[in-house]
Amino acid sequence: MSGSSSNQEKEKREKIKSILKQAGIGLLIGLIAASLIRFFLFFRSHWKRKKCFLPIPLEKEFIFPVL
Structure with a gap:
């Protein structure tokens, strides 16, 4: 019987x-x-980069006010 439980543990x-x-x-x-x-x-x-048409230029930085 110990052989079958060993096989089950091995398979697990x-x-x-x-x-x-x-x-x-x-x-x-x-x-x-x-x-x-x-x-x-x-x-x-x-x-x-030449074909990139963004509504906002990439060069501009945005400063968000801290609340």
């Missing part, structure tokens, strides 16, 4: 390892996707 550990591995891969893919999106949003104006 293997299942947990596979779930953690899948979660790690998913988190890595999500991190890469989020980094690419952030890079695109922040630096796309450098690629198309």
Whole structure:
């Protein structure tokens, strides 16, 4: 009987390892996707600076009053 419980524990550990591995891969893919999106949003104006038509010029600074 101890052999069957040992097999169950071993299968349980293997299942947990596979779930953690899948979660790690998913988190890595999500991190890469989020980094690419952030890079695109922040630096796309450098690629198309001549075609950038913003209602507010980029050179102006805004000073927000502190309440």
